[in-house]
Amino acid sequence: MTRPKPWYKHGGIITGIVLLLLILIGGAAAALVFTQQSPDQPIQFPHRTHVLIGAQCQYCHPAVAFSAEAGLPSTDKCWGCHQQIERQSEQLDILASYVESGEPIPWVPVALLPDFIHFNHLTHVDSGIACETCHGDVSQMTVAEPQTRWNMGWCLECHSRTGEENFVRLSDCATCHY
Amino acid sequence: MAQVTEQPRKWGMVIDLDLCTGCNACVTACAMENNIHYTGEDEVAYGRGLYWMRIQRYWHGEYPNVGPEFTPMLCQQCGEAPCEPVCPTYASVHSNEEQINLQVYNRCIGTRYCANNCPYHARVFNFFDYEIPAPMNAYLNPDVTVRSRGVMEKCTFCVHRLVHARIDADTQGDPSLENEVTTACAQACPTNAIMFGDLTDENSPIRTLFERSERGFQIMEELGTFPSITYLKGGGVYGGRD
Numbered sequence: 001m002t003r004p005k006p007w008y009k010h011g012g013i014i015t016g017i018v019l020l021l022l023i024l025i026g027g028a029a030a031a032l033v034f035t036q037q038s039p040d041q042p043i044q045f046p047h048r049t050h051v052l053i054g055a056q057c058q059y060c061h062p063a064v065a066f067s068a069e070a071g072l073p074s075t076d077k078c079w080g081c082h083q084q085i086e087r088q089s090e091q092l093d094i095l096a097s098y099v100e101s102g103e104p105i106p107w108v109p110v111a112l113l114p115d116f117i118h119f120n121h122l123t124h125v126d127s128g129i130a131c132e133t134c135h136g137d138v139s140q141m142t143v144a145e146p147q148t149r150w151n152m153g154w155c156l157e158c159h160s161r162t163g164e165e166n167f168v169r170l171s172d173c174a175t176c177h178y
Numbered sequence: 179m180a181q182v183t184e185q186p187r188k189w190g191m192v193i194d195l196d197l198c199t200g201c202n203a204c205v206t207a208c209a210m211e212n213n214i215h216y217t218g219e220d221e222v223a224y225g226r227g228l229y230w231m232r233i234q235r236y237w238h239g240e241y242p243n244v245g246p247e248f249t250p251m252l253c254q255q256c257g258e259a260p261c262e263p264v265c266p267t268y269a270s271v272h273s274n275e276e277q278i279n280l281q282v283y284n285r286c287i288g289t290r291y292c293a294n295n296c297p298y299h300a301r302v303f304n305f306f307d308y309e310i311p312a313p314m315n316a317y318l319n320p321d322v323t324v325r326s327r328g329v330m331e332k333c334t335f336c337v338h339r340l341v342h343a344r345i346d347a348d349t350q351g352d353p354s355l356e357n358e359v360t361t362a363c364a365q366a367c368p369t370n371a372i373m374f375g376d377l378t379d380e381n382s383p384i385r386t387l388f389e390r391s392e393r394g395f396q397i398m399e400e401l402g403t404f405p406s407i408t409y410l411k412g413g414g415v416y417g418g419r420d
Binding site: 116118120122123169173177 | 275322334
């Protein structure tokens with residue numbers, strides 16, 4: 001006489017649990033991988049090349065100095081330099097086609113924050129925070145890459161280093177959430 | 179690094195009921211400024227309308243000498259706010275910097291304790307996700323979060339304007355820029371019945387009115403909520419009617 005198998009030793013249940021675990025682990029792994037990848041951009045813009053020839057971040061993103069948003073350069077700004085110099089890449093033909101058609105380049109945003117956060121570039125640039133503190137070392141990137149650490153603890157960790165008297169203001173909810 | 183250069187301000191408001199005509203311009207301006215959803219007639223009838231500000235109307239006198247009296251009612255930004263201690267997720271918090279009550283939308287889980295504990299009925303709840311009809315989504319204010327379903331919301335004293343004014347004052351090195359800030363309702367009021375300002379500023383035009391006006395009173399001040407809004411109401415003659 002054999003005792004009936006307990007419920008958790010049935011093959012179907014075990015298979016189900018293993019499948020569920022695989023799905024959960026696979027989903028988590030896929031989420032980790034896909035959120036760290038750069039999205040497909042219309043032009044493989046080489047940030048590295050522009051930084052290495054000495055272009056300042058604010059030359060193409062000047063709005064950081066007076067606005068909450070960093071902004072993207074118009075095709076006119078790209079073309080202002082690139083119609084003068086020799087085309088060394090087929091990517092510049094794509095740029096030329098956008099300039100001829102007058103269409104804006106449909107860049108895919110990478111540095112995204114949720115809607116309930118109101119980040120202001122102006123205050124951070126005014127306080128002397130370097131761009132690479134948040135955006136990573138752009139001189140090693142072609143297209144902009146998403147950064148991994150953008151969460152509230154990371155913001156507050158930097159804010160807490162500004163001193164106790166400033167931390168009252170910089171840890172206030174209304175500083176970012178309104 | 180950003181430097182704190184002065185004491186925290188305390189923002190306050192004075193509403194002169196003798197000047198208010200009940201025109202609802204403040205309600206409209208508030209809705210446009212703060213991305214307040216339009217819920218529709220049926221939802222308002224169910225008591226689910228979204229207003230951060232409303233005009234309470236009372237009838238005054240005996241027939242035929244009946245006249246209306248209007249009281250703009252909004253979040254009083256209490257010093258001892260009844261909404262704050264009841265929130266289980268600290269979504270309703272007191273701002274030490276702005277000296278107002280904040281509603282942190284991403285913390286809010288929609289228990290609605292705060293609205294039930296508010297004696298002024300100043301808080302409203304997003305019972306649904308409300309659709310914004312096509313041309314109107316272009317009017318959304320990018321400085322204010324668009325609230326989604328299940329989130330409590332209320333008047334913020336236009337805190338985005340306060341923050342932006344402080345950023346302008348800090349970055350341009352001109353503290354007077356911060357004194358010029360005003361709320362959308364005060365800006366829209368055609369009779370200047372709503373006045374907004376800094377109560378810690380000696381030169382602020384509303385400070386005397388707020389603290390010393392003989393007509394001044396605060397709604398439900400017996401509850402000890404220490405509101406940041408003082409109403410002015412005289413017992414005199416208005417518009418030829420007694």
